Amino acid sequence: MKALHFYYGVMGSAKSADAVMKAYKYHENRIPLIVLKSAIDTREDSPVIKSRTGLRFPCKLFKPTDNIFDIVGEPKSGMVVIVDEVQFCTSKQIDQLRELANQGVEIQCYGLKTNFQTHFFEGSQRLLEIADDIHEIESVCRCGNKAIFNARIVDSRVTLEGPEVQIGGDESYEGLCPVCFEKYQHEDLPKLGQKSDTNLDKSQTQTWRQESDTAENTK
């Protein structure tokens, strides 16, 4: 059955990595595929979906004023459409994706559920209303709890100030649990330790070496 799917998760939950892996699979199996990225700013020269792990796949960019039918063109039998950054879609564009799914196109949407002020993005809200199914891609906060909020970090603090989308600002984003989201509005977020990262890398390397030695010895 063809359906409209919504995969949501916080910043850093590997949504784009999942989208790229799927795109490669469809591409390898020669399934008609269109990969889209909803963007506020569409000036990129060679648009790609890219994950933090370095995986990437070329895509078409579209902006809130575009009509999805014009971008996708005539639906082909068995066609799949993957949409990344779907939160930037308008409600109307989500309705257009719904219509395409009704016409037999498999639609897989990836994006954030809520903005840095913990409220729905327009596109995500509409998807939660009309998607056939909703999947959460879970992520862990730096404290170990489940991360559910997308914190905007400015000068080491979580901020609730500013427009929903800030283009070219010097802020960063991090998925946090509700407790840390509240706490770090009032105190500085600790820098993620260089030292402990290095230790982790070393012990990890050692484990791999031991495992590969064992594998060698058992040959």
Ligand SMILES: [Zn+2]
């Ligand atoms: Zn936390």
